[in-house]
Amino acid sequence: MPVRQAIHFLGQAATHFRQTGAIAPSSRRLARELALAVGDVPPGGVVIELGPGSGSVTEALRICHPAAAVIAVENNPAFARRLTDRLPAVHVVHGCASALPEHLRRFGHDRAQVVAVVSGLPLLSLPPDLVARIFDSVRDVLLPGRRFVQFTYSARAFRRLIPTGFHAEPRRRVWFNVPPAVVLPFTRMGDAA
Numbered sequence: 369m370p371v372r373q374a375i376h377f378l379g380q381a382a383t384h385f386r387q388t389g390a391i392a393p394s395s396r397r398l399a400r401e402l403a404l405a406v407g408d409v410p411p412g413g414v415v416i417e418l419g420p421g422s423g424s425v426t427e428a429l430r431i432c433h434p435a436a437a438v439i440a441v442e443n444n445p446a447f448a449r450r451l452t453d454r455l456p457a458v459h460v461v462h463g464c465a466s467a468l469p470e471h472l473r474r475f476g477h478d479r480a481q482v483v484a485v486v487s488g489l490p491l492l493s494l495p496p497d498l499v500a501r502i503f504d505s506v507r508d509v510l511l512p513g514r515r516f517v518q519f520t521y522s523a524r525a526f527r528r529l530i531p532t533g534f535h536a537e538p539r540r541r542v543w544f545n546v547p548p549a550v551v552l553p554f555t556r557m558g559d560a561a
């Protein structure tokens with residue numbers, strides 16, 4: 369990650385700390401682990417990224433899944449603008465992660481194409497009612513068997529947030545990140561489950 373992007377990230381974190389929830393972008397190692405946790409993406413598949421920030425995970429998604437359409441949903445206009453300029457092949461949305469069906473429609477995709485949702489959102493520091501709306505929105509775009517991948521700096525604190533309707537897969541700790549992080553993959557269960 370170039371120094372310029374790290375400095376921009378730090379500036380945004382300083383002015384919008386609760387919403388940004390980190391002082392540095394994810395390391396390349398963490399970004400790659402998140403992208404690999406998506407699994408295979410067939411041709412025509414869509415991966416939705418929540419909270420791309422300065423784009424380290426977005427880049428890893430592009431590298432690991434070159435055939436996928438990536439929709440990156442970011443509600444900080446400064447991040448969204450820079451990401452649009454830097455990664456023109458990505459569908460960048462300036463908007464909230466709680467409105468995913470609407471963002472998907474805007475690009476002419478439907479939920480049958482969505483292979484995974486990858487989130488860098490700071491769910492532990494967002495208001496609980498917003499987190500509940502974001503989880504509803506994620507459930508709305510993921511069919512059973514599809515993946516939701518989140519990372520956290522505290523797997524212990526995250527226990528209170530496990531989304532309903534998902535099965536937790538084995539987690540993976542990534543030491544090479546500031547601070548060290550844990551990748552939490554979940555699989556969407558059937559509606560009757």
Ligand SMILES: C[S@@+](CC[C@H](N)C(=O)[O-])C[C@H]1O[C@@H](n2cnc3c(N)ncnc32)[C@H](O)[C@@H]1O
Nearest residue numbers: 387390393394419420421442443444464465488
């Ligand atoms: C911890 S940063 C992660 C940035 C990047 N994914 C990374 O790993 O380096 C969290 C990001 O989520 C964004 N964010 C926070 N609330 C959001 C929301 N409701 N909808 C979309 N993005 C949001 C923030 O603006 C910020 O860019």
